[in-house]
Amino acid sequence: MELRTIADLEKVQDVTPFHRNLLGVVEDLKEFLRWKNANQDWKFQFGIEIGGHRASNVFHPSSAGKACDLAVQLERTGAEQTAEDWDSVITFDTGHLWHKWVQACLTEMYGQDFQYEVRIRNDSPPVAGSADGVITLSDLRAVIEIKTAKDGDGPKNFAAARNGPFDEHVRQVTPYMSRLDVPLALFLYFNKNEPGIIAHVITYDERVWQAIVDRWNKIDALIAKGQEAEHKSSFLCKWCSYRGVCKYSGDKSNATKVRRI
Numbered sequence: 001m002e003l004r005t006i007a008d009l010e011k012v013q014d015v016t017p018f019h020r021n022l023l024g025v026v027e028d029l030k031e032f033l034r035w036k037n038a039n040q041d042w043k044f045q046f047g048i049e050i051g052g053h054r055a056s057n058v059f060h061p062s063s064a065g066k067a068c069d070l071a072v073q074l075e076r077t078g079a080e081q082t083a084e085d086w087d088s089v090i091t092f093d094t095g096h097l098w099h100k101w102v103q104a105c106l107t108e109m110y111g112q113d114f115q116y117e118v119r120i121r122n123d124s125p126p127v128a129g130s131a132d133g134v135i136t137l138s139d140l141r142a143v144i145e146i147k148t149a150k151d152g153d154g155p156k157n158f159a160a161a162r163n164g165p166f167d168e169h170v171r172q173v174t175p176y177m178s179r180l181d182v183p184l185a186l187f188l189y190f191n192k193n194e195p196g197i198i199a200h201v202i203t204y205d206e207r208v209w210q211a212i213v214d215r216w217n218k219i220d221a222l223i224a225k226g227q228e229a230e231h232k233s234s235f236l237c238k239w240c241s242y243r244g245v246c247k248y249s250g251d252k253s254n255a256t257k258v259r260r261i
């Protein structure tokens with residue numbers, strides 16, 4: 001029995017099995033997202049690159065925002081990462097798509113004066129990553145950092161972003177400002193629930209950069225001594241790429257190991 005046309009409805013007595021089959025697409029999609037995340041260096045591509053190569057055995061600017069020293073140490077030592085479960089993948093890929101949309105708009109608006117995914121690669125301290133963008137106007141250069149936030153009660157909800165960029169985001173963007181020699185950063189917080197943008201500008205602060213470098217040096221010294229950095233387990237462990245290898249992470253039921261190249 002088939003249900004390919006409206007006329008077929010007259011021949012089908014019970015549509016329930018067809019509904020069930022169709023809903024199977026959702027389960028297949030979840031499986032596909034898990035597989036894609038675990039097996040491909042490049043994440044989703046809808047004609048555009050999303051995510052991409054991530055250098056290993058270095059500090060990544062995003063780690064400057066992490067609260068857990070152990071997670072930063074595991075990143076630095078190239079520990080095996082855990083594939084995100086499908087709902088995390090959807091969250092991350094939605095965020096990546098948002099980035100691409102804003103980057104595409106800014107490219108159309110500013111042409112050569114806006115560069116996106118601007119790479120940094122530095123040996124001392126060993127840090128590598130890509131800034132969302134760098135914009136050059138007639139009298140200034142600024143890093144552009146794109147963020148998404150939701151309405152709700154969480155500590156990083158959209159309304160909370162009105163008070164200024166979150167500290168961890170300032171720490172994330174500072175390595176780009178330092179290594180690219182850019183004195184300003186523009187944060188764009190987009191509301192995922194409804195149209196809305198909150199913008200903040202910050203000025204480079206050498207003290208923030210030094211605090212980041214000091215922390216990384218401390219973690220490198222621990223690695224040299226074969227000692228484990230302090231861990232800070234929290235609800236954030238659910239999102240930690242190293243929960244598969246971390247003995248403090250609690251639930252590992254979704255921790256499929258993946259080695260990103």
Ligand code: SF4
Pocket residue numbers: 068070071074231232233234236237240241242243246247248249
């Ligand atoms: S799982 Fe939690 S405690 Fe372990 S490294 Fe990650 S954030 Fe730290």
